[in-house]
Amino acid sequence: MPHRTMTQDDPLEDFERREFTFEDAAKRVHVAGTGPAVIVMTEMPGISPQVARFARWVRDAGFTVYMPSLFGRDGAVPDADEGAVVFRRACVSAEFRAFGAGHTAPVTRWLRALARHAHAACGGPGVGAIGMCFTGNFALTMMLEPAVLAPVLSQPSLPLDEPGGLDIAPDDVAAIGDRLEADDLTVLAYRFAGDQVCRAERFAALSQALGERFVGRVLPDSAAHTDPPSFFQRHVAFPHSVVTAHLIDEAGQPTIAARDEILAFFRHRLQA
Numbered sequence: 001m002p003h004r005t006m007t008q009d010d011p012l013e014d015f016e017r018r019e020f021t022f023e024d025a026a027k028r029v030h031v032a033g034t035g036p037a038v039i040v041m042t043e044m045p046g047i048s049p050q051v052a053r054f055a056r057w058v059r060d061a062g063f064t065v066y067m068p069s070l071f072g073r074d075g076a077v078p079d080a081d082e083g084a085v086v087f088r089r090a091c092v093s094a095e096f097r098a099f100g101a102g103h104t105a106p107v108t109r110w111l112r113a114l115a116r117h118a119h120a121a122c123g124g125p126g127v128g129a130i131g132m133c134f135t136g137n138f139a140l141t142m143m144l145e146p147a148v149l150a151p152v153l154s155q156p157s158l159p160l161d162e163p164g165g166l167d168i169a170p171d172d173v174a175a176i177g178d179r180l181e182a183d184d185l186t187v188l189a190y191r192f193a194g195d196q197v198c199r200a201e202r203f204a205a206l207s208q209a210l211g212e213r214f215v216g217r218v219l220p221d222s223a224a225h226t227d228p229p230s231f232f233q234r235h236v237a238f239p240h241s242v243v244t245a246h247l248i249d250e251a252g253q254p255t256i257a258a259r260d261e262i263l264a265f266f267r268h269r270l271q272a
Contacts, residue, residue, distance in 0.1 A: 001053075001056050001057065001060050004049065004053065005049070006049045006050055006053070006077075006229075007049075007077060007229075008049070008077065009049070009075050009076050009077055010047075010048075010049040010052045010075040011075060012030055012047070012052060012074060012075045014032055014056075015030035015031060015032045015052075015055075015065075015067065016030070016031045016032065017029075017030060017031075018030075018031055020068070020113075020114055020117060022109070022110045022113035022114070023109065023110070023113075025110050027068055027069060027070070027110065028068070028069040028074070029066055029067065029068045029069070029114065030047070030055075030065075030066075030067040030068075030069070030074070031064065031065065031066055031067070032055070032056070032059045032064070032065050032067075033058075033059035033060075033062075033063055033064045033065050034062075034063075034064055035062045035063045035064055035122065035124065035270075035271070036063055036064065036122055036123070036124030036125065036126070036127065036128070036266075036270040036271065037063065037064045037065075037066055037115070037118035037119060037121070037122040037124070037127045037128070038058050038063045038064070038065055038066070038127065038128035038129065038130070038150075038266055038270070039066050039067075039068070039111065039114060039115055039118065039127060039128070039129040039130070039139075039142070040054065040055045040058060040065055040066070040067045040130055041067075041068065041070065041111070041129070041130065041131040041132060041135035041138055041139065042067070042068075042069075042070060042071075042072070042132065042135065043132035043133035043134060043135065043154075043155075043241055043244055043245075044071070044072075044083070044086065044087055044090065044133050044134040044231075045071065045072045045078055045082070045083030045084075045086040045087055045231055046069075046070075046071055046072015046073055046074065046076060046078070046083075046086060047067060047069060047072065047074045047075060047076075048075075048076065048077060048078045048229065048244065048245070049075070049077060050229075050241070050244035050245050050247070051067075051132070051244050052067070052075065053244075053249075054243050054244055054247075054259070055067045057259060057263065058263065058266065061263045061266065061267065062267070062271060063128070063266060063270070064118070064121075064122045066114060066118050068111070068114060070107065070135065071086050071089070071090045071134075072086045073086075077229055078228075078229040078230065078231035078232065078245065079229070079230055079231060080230040080231050080233070080234040080235065082231075083231035083235065084231075084234075084235060087235070090134060091160070094106065095107045096134065096158070097158075097159075097167060098134070098158055098159065098160050098167075099159050099160055099161045100159055100161065100162070100165075101159045101162045101165025101166055101167065102165070102166070102168075102169060102170060103167060103168075103169060104141055104167070104168050104169045104172050105138065105141070105158070105167055107138070108138050108141040108142060108144075111129075111138055111141075111142055112141075112142055112144060112145035112148075115127045115129065115142055115145045115147050115148050116145060116147055118147075119147035124270055124271070125149060125269070125270055125272055126146075126147050126148060126149035126150070126269070126270060127145075127147045127148050127149065127150075127270070128148075128149065128150035128151075128152070128265075128266045128269065128270055129142045129148055129150070129151050129152070130151075130152040130153075130154060130262065131152070131153060131154065131156065132154040132155065132241065132243070132244060133154070133155050133156075133157045133197070133198075133240070133241065134157055134158060136153045136154055136155055136156025136157055136158070136189075136198065137153060137156040137158055137166060137167050137168060139151040139152055139153050139187075140153055140156075140168065140176060140187060140206075141167075141168050141172060141176075143176045143179060143180070143185075143187075144172060144175060144176065144179075146179075149183075149185060149269045149270065150185075150188075150265055150266050150268075150269035150270055151187050151188070152187075152188045152189070152190075152262050152265065153187065153188070153189035153190070153206075154189070154190050154241075154242050154243055154244075155190065155191050155192070155195055155197070155198040155240055155241060155242055156189065156191075156198055156202060156206075157197045157198050160197070163199040163201040163202060164199075164201035164202060164204065164205045165202075165205065166202075166205055166206065166209065173209050176210070177209065177210055177211070177213070180210060180213040181213065185213065185269075186213050186214070186215050187206070187210060187213060187214050187215065188215050188217070188261070188262065188265050189203065189206065189214065189215065189216045189217065190216075190217045190218075190219065190242040190243070190258055191203060191216070191217075191218055191219070191242070192218070192219050192220070192221055192223070192224055192238075192239035192240060192242065192246070193218050193219065193220055193221055193239075194221040194238055194239055195238060195239060195240050196238050197236070197240060198240070200218075203216045203218070217258060217261075219239075219242060219254050219255065219258065220254065221238075221239045223239075223248070223253065223254035223255055224239030224240075224246040224248075224255070225245070225246045225247060225248050225255075228241070228245040228246055229245060232245050232246070242255055242258050243255065243258060243259050243262065247259065
């Protein structure tokens with residue numbers, strides 16, 4: 001993949017812009033690549049150059065990437081002031097339900113429909129999904145869609161007010177647990193040890209709910225990039241974004257090892 005700067009807005013010119021509608025909700029989706037589908041859900045405050053870089057890595061590994069625009073300005077460098085506005089708007093949106101555990105976010109119905117659509121369009125055994133930060137747990141909820149075979153939770157951060165809570169209804173958690181056992185699937189998850197939003201309590205809750213089907217990875221804080229965009233410097237002043245803003249793009253780095261493990265996970269489940 002050609003080198004791209006992470007300090008300028010990304011035009012996303014190598015993605016095809018499409019619109020996907022489900023239950024009267026229409027959202028823009030950026031699509032690129034060939035092969036089985038992987039849904040790449042952006043972190044807060046939107047599809048940044050770092051999120052697009054990760055999507056391109058997935059594309060170049062042999063997958064069709066579907067990157068939905070869920071909030072923010074597509075391709076924008078995460079600016080502190082602009083990002084804060086996006087964050088506040090998303091926090092009060094009924095679509096995301098950022099506060100309070102035990103509720104399944106309505107937007108996940110649209111995401112599951114997108115997964116069904118992508119599987120029909122791309123074929124293969126099924127679909128992969130990765131959620132990041134605000135969308136982290138959405139990849140777990142998407143397991144209610146049978147087409148989703150490879151869920152990855154990167155620093156799942158909701159609900160914001162309950163470190164040990166899950167933003168998914170108890171009945172949905174039980175159904176997902178049953179499916180993981182029946183289909184012999186696992187959930188892969190990542191966080192930094194010192195993350196103050198996705199804390200150890202969340203991984204403990206996921207482990208308690210899913211048992212051995214939950215595979216959690218905890219990276220040392222020393223593995224995080226120390227000069228992320230201004231949104232993170234001001235509002236997320238701790239290691240947080242494992243494969244995007246806090247990733248160090250150098251061979252041998254723990255964040256690159258995490259990226260490679262995710263790509264291998266997708267290959268194992270989707271390119272059999």
